[in-house]
Every structure is written in C-alpha cells, then in structure tokens.
Amino acid sequence: MIEVRELTKRYGGTTAVDRLTFTVRPGRVTGFLGPNGAGKSTTLRLILGLNAPTSGTVTVHGRPFRDRLRGLRHVGALLDAGDVHGGRTARAHLTALAVSNRVPRARVAEVLAEVGLTDAAGRRIGGFSLGMRQRLGIAGALLGDPPVLLFDEPLNGLDPEGVKWVRGLFRRLAAEGRTVFVSSHLMSEMEHTADELVVVGRGSLIAAESLAEFAARGGSASVAVATPEPAVLAAALTAEGAVVREAGGDLTVTGLDAARIGELALRHGVPLHQLTTRAASLEEAFMELTADRVEYASGATR
Numbered sequence: 001m002i003e004v005r006e007l008t009k010r011y012g013g014t015t016a017v018d019r020l021t022f023t024v025r026p027g028r029v030t031g032f033l034g035p036n037g038a039g040k041s042t043t044l045r046l047i048l049g050l051n052a053p054t055s056g057t058v059t060v061h062g063r064p065f066r067d068r069l070r071g072l073r074h075v076g077a078l079l080d081a082g083d084v085h086g087g088r089t090a091r092a093h094l095t096a097l098a099v100s101n102r103v104p105r106a107r108v109a110e111v112l113a114e115v116g117l118t119d120a121a122g123r124r125i126g127g128f129s130l131g132m133r134q135r136l137g138i139a140g141a142l143l144g145d146p147p148v149l150l151f152d153e154p155l156n157g158l159d160p161e162g163v164k165w166v167r168g169l170f171r172r173l174a175a176e177g178r179t180v181f182v183s184s185h186l187m188s189e190m191e192h193t194a195d196e197l198v199v200v201g202r203g204s205l206i207a208a209e210s211l212a213e214f215a216a217r218g219g220s221a222s223v224a225v226a227t228p229e230p231a232v233l234a235a236a237l238t239a240e241g242a243v244v245r246e247a248g249g250d251l252t253v254t255g256l257d258a259a260r261i262g263e264l265a266l267r268h269g270v271p272l273h274q275l276t277t278r279a280a281s282l283e284e285a286f287m288e289l290t291a292d293r294v295e296y297a298s299g300a301t302r
C-alpha cells in the first residue's frame with residue numbers, strides 16, 4: 001500500500017506537488033493521470049525517496065521507502081527508460097542491478113524472457129528502440145519480484161502489440177496481489193488498463209476513485225439529432241436553454257435530454273431522422289475536469 005498524505009514539493013516559486021493525499025491499494029492497477037506538468041513524475045520520485053518533500057509524508061507499507069535496504073525487492077520502478085548506460089548490453093545492465101540489490105542472478109534471464117528481450121540480451125542498449133528500452137525498464141522493475149511497482153509513462157514508444165502486452169502484464173501483476181501504480185497523461189491509455197484512478201492537475205488532487213466512478217461523474221452526455229430542418233430545430237432548442245452545435249447538418253445537443261428534444265421537435269413540426277443519447281467518454285470527462293489545470297494550454301486565453 002502506498003499512502004500519500006498532504007504531500008507538497010516546491011521548486012523555488014513552482015509548486016510541483018500541492019498537498020496531495022491519496023492511497024494506492026494492492027491487487028489493482030491504479031492509473032496516475034494528469035496533463036503534462038501536473039506533478040506525476042515528481043510524486044513518483046517522492047514515493048521512491050529520490051527527492052525529499054517540502055512537507056507532508058509518503059509511505060510504502062507504512063514506512064518511508066528510503067529507509068529500506070535492497071530497495072528493488074520492495075518497490076520496482078520504471079521512471080525514465082532513457083536513463084540507462086547505452087554502452088552496456090541489456091544483460092549486463094540487469095546483472096549490475098541484480099548484484100547491487102542482492103537479487104539472484106538467475107532472475108536476469110527470467111525477466112528478459114518475461115519482457116520478450118531474450119534475443120536482444122547481448123546487444124548494447126544504445127541501439128535499442130524506445131519500445132525496447134521501455135521493455136528493459138520494465139524488466140528492471142520486475143527484477144526483485146517486488147510487491148509494489150511504479151511505472152512512469154510506460155506505454156510511451158510501444159507499438160500496439162507492446163501496449164497490449166503491457167496491459168496484460170499489469171493485469172497479471174495486480175491479480176498476483178501487487179500494488180501497480182502507472183502514470184500517463186492520456187486517458188485513452190488508462191481506460192483499458194486501470195481499475196482505479198488518481199487524477200491530478202497542477203500538483204493537486206482532482207479525483208481518487210474507481211474508473212467507473214470517474215466515468216459516472218464527469219462529462220455531460222449529449223444527444224445527436226439528425227433532421228432535415230436543423231436551423232429551425234436549433235433555434236427552438238437554444239430558446240429552451242440547450243447548447244447546440246451543428247456539423248454537416250447534424251446537431252449535437254447538450255443541456256436537454258432526448259425526450260425533451262423530441263417533444264420540442266413535435267411542437268415545432270420538425271421531422272426527426274435520428275435522436276441518439278451519447279454518453280460522455282472518459283476522455284471528455286478527463287478534459288473537462290482538468291481543463292483549468294493544464295499548464296501549457298493551446299490557444300491564447302486561459
């Protein structure tokens with residue numbers, strides 16, 4: 001279990017992490033989601049004790065992680081896949097990690113096989129693609145067979161087959177009872193990967209709940225309407241307080257439900273060819289919730 005309490009990290013005038021409180025439980029995949037610059041990497045470094053918090057606490061199984069000897073057996077982490085010695089072979093890299101963490105060397109071949117790098121074990125990491133580096137980083141995290149695993153943007157650079165493989169791996173690790181905490185800036189990546197979500201924006205907590213709860217709370221549902229008289233219907237709906245967008249003659253309506261739209265169409269004598277309620281996607285819920293917390297928004301005003 002990872003417990004983060006009132007965690008704050010400032011760098012000069014920048015508050016990277018702002019009084020964050022959440023718990024990551026074992027047996028599930030927890031997605032750590034937020035726009036770029038939201039403070040995810042900083043939080044992961046604080047969990048690992050690589051940086052000291054300005055205030056607040058973070059514990060892994062009840063103790064600050066840096067107090068533990070032989071770290072890799074307690075927490076496995078992939079923070080930055082590029083942060084490896086390019087001149088080393090994959091096997092040499094993992095062997096050095098194993099030795100310094102007193103992990104049996106036999107684990108090296110096991111994790112190489114697990115991530116599909118057996119054939120590349122003798123090649124220098126400098127020639128690896130980003131996807132191969134991610135696999136190697138994941139192998140390093142798995143080396144000590146730890147109960148807690150942290151991954152920072154592990155799907156970056158993976159091809160669709162790789163993404164599918166990582167998802168399966170995370171599921172399996174969680175099913176084995178481990179704590180799996182995975183960061184991403186894309187809801188689409190987490191939608192099919194995570195059971196639980198911790199969502200942050202500009203360093204502070206936006207939500208900590210199950211994926212289902214998150215889906216239920218955010219994003220307004222809309223109704224797609226097809227009619228041969230879009231202008232007449234749009235005017236009637238707008239007069240009732242709906243927000244209407246028109247694209248290619250079809251209307252997308254928010255603020256009124258399908259039944260009310262049907263009644264208004266009937267009252268104005270407008271035929272309807274289609275009337276479909278569309279649930280908000282998780283992506284829309286995420287965008288809505290984080291819209292005012294994006295550090296580098298596109299467009300002039302914020």
Ligand SMILES: Nc1ncnc2c1ncn2[C@@H]1O[C@H](COP(=O)(O)OP(=O)(O)OP(=O)(O)O)[C@@H](O)[C@H]1O
Pocket residue numbers: 011014015016017034035036037038039040041042043185295
């Ligand atoms: N060592 C540092 N010195 C100064 N500012 C920092 C440092 N590390 C992070 N920051 C700032 O803290 C904020 C959070 O950064 P962080 O990398 O934790 O976000 P993130 O959510 O991981 O984003 P990304 O997905 O872009 O990596 C940013 O404004 C960043 O510029």
